[in-house]
Amino acid sequence: MPVYKDEKRGTWYCSFYYTDWQGVRHKTKKRGFPRKKDAQDYEREFLNKEQSSCDMSFASLVDLYFEDMKTRLRETTIDNKRNIFDTKILPAFQSLAINKIQPSHIRKWQADLISQGFAQTYLKTINNQLSAIFNYAVRYYKLPENPVRLAGSMGRKKADEMDIWTLDEFKRFISAVDKPAVKLAFEIMFWAGLRVGETLALFPRDILLEKMIDINKTTSRKDGIDNFYDPKTTKSFRKVPIPDFLYDEIQDYIGKLYGIKEDEQIFYFAKSTLNKNLDYYANLAGVKRIRVHDLRHSHASLLIEMGQPILLISERLGHETVDTTWNTYAHLYPNKGVALADELQKMKF
Numbered sequence: 375m376p377v378y379k380d381e382k383r384g385t386w387y388c389s390f391y392y393t394d395w396q397g398v399r400h401k402t403k404k405r406g407f408p409r410k411k412d413a414q415d416y417e418r419e420f421l422n423k424e425q426s427s428c429d430m431s432f433a434s435l436v437d438l439y440f441e442d443m444k445t446r447l448r449e450t451t452i453d454n455k456r457n458i459f460d461t462k463i464l465p466a467f468q469s470l471a472i473n474k475i476q477p478s479h480i481r482k483w484q485a486d487l488i489s490q491g492f493a494q495t496y497l498k499t500i501n502n503q504l505s506a507i508f509n510y511a512v513r514y515y516k517l518p519e520n521p522v523r524l525a526g527s528m529g530r531k532k533a534d535e536m537d538i539w540t541l542d543e544f545k546r547f548i549s550a551v552d553k554p555a556v557k558l559a560f561e562i563m564f565w566a567g568l569r570v571g572e573t574l575a576l577f578p579r580d581i582l583l584e585k586m587i588d589i590n591k592t593t594s595r596k597d598g599i600d601n602f603y604d605p606k607t608t609k610s611f612r613k614v615p616i617p618d619f620l621y622d623e624i625q626d627y628i629g630k631l632y633g634i635k636e637d638e639q640i641f642y643f644a645k646s647t648l649n650k651n652l653d654y655y656a657n658l659a660g661v662k663r664i665r666v667h668d669l670r671h672s673h674a675s676l677l678i679e680m681g682q683p684i685l686l687i688s689e690r691l692g693h694e695t696v697d698t699t700w701n702t703y704a705h706l707y708p709n710k711g712v713a714l715a716d717e718l719q720k721m722k723f
Contacts, residue, residue, distance in 0.1 A: 574600075
């Protein structure tokens with residue numbers, strides 16, 4: 375693996391041939407290495423990546439993974455994954471060859487994260503991301519096995535409890551909100567069960583005369599620009615009936631937006647604005663702090679309390695399957711079993 379000294383600059387460079395995945399031979403050159411070893415390491419790592427070798431570093435595998443996934447996953451999903459890798463995974467494994475990472479390494483990494491006191495659901499998410507990239511290496515880069523599976527998991531898929539507001543708590547909260555746009559966004563999420571991105575993506579044309587909200591897109595802000603995407607799942611494309619009072623409030627609000635077009639957003643702020651305002655007004659109203667997304671969970675809880683069928687709730691929330699709805703909200707149903715037994719008791723007499 376010869377490398378060369380650039381006498382004029384006092385640095386090292388490598389120049390070599392490689393064959394790409396289509397069998398085409400190329401020549402490449404890389405300059406500016408302070409040491410001979412750095413140039414050699416670069417060439418070795420480059421060839422390992424091109425040859426799909428398990429000798430490549432974990433950092434190289436991550437680069438290949440994200441390069442592949444950027445055409446298959448939404449930008450927001452990529453950003454979320456990238457943040458987890460950059461802050462929680464790469465610092466521990468980036469310089470190790472992927473075929474040298476053992477279950478014992480994974481266990482030590484897990485123990486370190488657990489000791490930092492992260493939420494059980496977040497620990498599970500981090501562990502799943504690491505496992506996913508090793509599955510990717512097994513499938514496409516000839517890694518014999520996934521060391522995360524051998525090490526075992528950490529965290530839990532579900533939180534012990536779901537933070538929600540009762541109807542009374544929401545009424546106390548919303549009565550304290552004095553910003554019309556923010557207040558309406560909170561009301562839409564609570565009374566219609568929309569996701570945050572779905573709410574912030576609403577246009578005037580999405581509010582139908584039939585008193586329904588047509589959910590056909592979602593949005594996420596990055597670098598000050600709102601980017602629009604298809605909803606989370608195919609079932610997330612839906613039309614949600616809303617009560618008369620909410621329809622009237624939305625139309626009244628839109629009517630005050632001077633010059634707004636049918637294909638322009640009715641809300642101008644980002645999710646972070648809603649987070650800050652929820653914290654502020656929850657404290658002002660004297661109700662417990664929940665996440666903005668928990669307004670959607672509160673809506674589902676309200677429907678369950680009303681005795682609405684699980685299928686109807688699933689369709690309204692835009693879940694892909696009824697199982698998703700049941701797995702998310704089954705813990706809210708225990709008292710319904712007691713109520714059912716009481717009704718059966720009455721039928722006997």
